[in-house]
Amino acid sequence: MTMDFTDRLTRVEPSATLAISALATELENEGADVVDLSVGEPDFPTPENIVEAGKAAMDAGHTGYTTSAGIIELREAISEKLADDGLDHGPEEIIVTPGAKQALYEIVQALVEDGDEVVLLDPAWVSYEAMVKMAGGDLTRVDLSETDFQLEPALDDLADAVSDETELLVVNSPSNPTGAVYSDAALEGVRDLAVEHDVTVISDEIYKEITYGVEQTSLGTLEGMADRTVTVNGFSKAYSMTGWRLGYFAGPEDLIDQAGKLHSHSVSSAANFVQHAGVEALENTDEAVEEMVAAFEERRDLVVDLLDDHGVDVAVPDGAFYMMLPVDDSEALRASDDASGDQPRADDQAWCEGALEDAHVATVPGSAFGTPGYARISYAASEERLEEGIERLAEEGYL
Numbered sequence: 137m138t139m140d141f142t143d144r145l146t147r148v149e150p151s152a153t154l155a156i157s158a159l160a161t162e163l164e165n166e167g168a169d170v171v172d173l174s175v176g177e178p179d180f181p182t183p184e185n186i187v188e189a190g191k192a193a194m195d196a197g198h199t200g201y202t203t204s205a206g207i208i209e210l211r212e213a214i215s216e217k218l219a220d221d222g223l224d225h226g227p228e229e230i231i232v233t234p235g236a237k238q239a240l241y242e243i244v245q246a247l248v249e250d251g252d253e254v255v256l257l258d259p260a261w262v263s264y265e266a267m268v269k270m271a272g273g274d275l276t277r278v279d280l281s282e283t284d285f286q287l288e289p290a291l292d293d294l295a296d297a298v299s300d301e302t303e304l305l306v307v308n309s310p311s312n313p314t315g316a317v318y319s320d321a322a323l324e325g326v327r328d329l330a331v332e333h334d335v336t337v338i339s340d341e342i343y344k345e346i347t348y349g350v351e352q353t354s355l356g357t358l359e360g361m362a363d364r365t366v367t368v369n370g371f372s373k374a375y376s377m378t379g380w381r382l383g384y385f386a387g388p389e390d391l392i393d394q395a396g397k398l399h400s401h402s403v404s405s406a407a408n409f410v411q412h413a414g415v416e417a418l419e420n421t422d423e424a425v426e427e428m429v430a431a432f433e434e435r436r437d438l439v440v441d442l443l444d445d446h447g448v449d450v451a452v453p454d455g456a457f458y459m460m461l462p463v464d465d466s467e468a469l470r471a472s473d474d475a476s477g478d479q480p481r482a483d484d485q486a487w488c489e490g491a492l493e494d495a496h497v498a499t500v501p502g503s504a505f506g507t508p509g510y511a512r513i514s515y516a517a518s519e520e521r522l523e524e525g526i527e528r529l530a531e532e533g534y535l
């Protein structure tokens with residue numbers, strides 16, 4: 137039998153990162169030592185106090201369903217955390233989700249329908265595009281690669297992209313994949329456009345806690361933004377809790393009511409004991425977070441210095457644990473172009489595949505994020521592995 141799949145799924149491309157991870161697994165199965173700089177998760181264990189709180193919650197019998205929006209203790213703790221960020225959302229304006237990804241999915245489903253226009257800032261995290269397409273929306277993309285991935289110098293381009301037709305704008309600062317933290321002036325520019333054209337904005341703040349010497353202002357704190365911003369955050373990155381699946385969103389109550397229907401009819405709730413561990417994370421883990429952030433900052437500096445030693449300039453990230461490596465003029469890419477007899481091209485997919493095959497270093501092609509000509513490096517790896525990875529890339533002519 138041939139199954140008849142829905143348009144909303146068949147129009148979504150499989151993730152471009154899959155080819156790279158499949159190849160990496162194949163190489164590892166053959167015994168190769170792959171330096172994996174492609175991962176989107178911290179390499180630290182979840183802090184012990186959080187693990188203990190999760191276990192204690194299980195022992196205490198917190199293993200049944202919870203209120204769909206999440207246990208009140210956690211929503212209150214989130215409300216307090218958001219208040220520290222300058223945002224005013226009571227527990228009734230918060231939904232706890234199994235990961236921030238589910239939060240984003242629910243918001244997009246609540247707001248976007250066939251033909252609605254959604255604006256993304258490129259390079260953009262891979263799942264925004266898929267989520268918008270699944271909802272039937274059309275994408276308008278603003279390229280930040282000419283401005284060192286900063287938004288402020290590209291505000292005119294954003295103004296060209298946003299119109300009265302725009303339904304939704306997605307802002308992710310600090311950004312995956314660039315690590316850029318947008319300036320307050322950039323966020324004010326977003327605010328002016330959102331207010332002028334009556335646009336709802338998702339502020340994906342999942343990397344907010346991971347910044348180096350700068351602070352990321354929450355978009356919803358800007359005048360005029362409280363009732364048009366949906367703030368998304370989660371526990372995966374700041375608390376190294378990717379596998380626990382815990383995130384949340386906060387926004388105006390009517391959005392919470394609508395998205396809450398999708399939430400209750402799909403996931404029901406996030407796991408009960410995981411939510412209890414989330415309370416512990418928010419209330420007692422500041423020191424462990426600081427230590428992880430300090431380690432990421434040292435690794436960022438290390439990678440920037442090593443690349444500089446090899447004559448490669450990158451836009452230095454102020455947050456998250458990623459950076460974009462320009463790969464257009466790598467020796468290896470030119471050699472493969474010469475061999476093919478084609479005109480030189482910015483084929484970041486070929487660069488990433490080659491880097492994996494020849495140097496056994498895994499990265500993610502920029503085209504997966506809408507920006508060809510780059511590879512995303514994750515520096516959520518030990519200093520030793522980072523040094524090894526950069527050294528191998530240099531030796532094989534990839535820098």
Ligand SMILES: Cc1ncc(COP(=O)(O)O)c(C=O)c1O
Pocket residue numbers: 176234235236237238261308311312340342370371372378382383
């Ligand atoms: C920008 C961004 N938003 C959201 C997520 C989702 O995180 P999670 O579902 O693990 O909370 C990620 C994960 O990689 C991300 O990079």
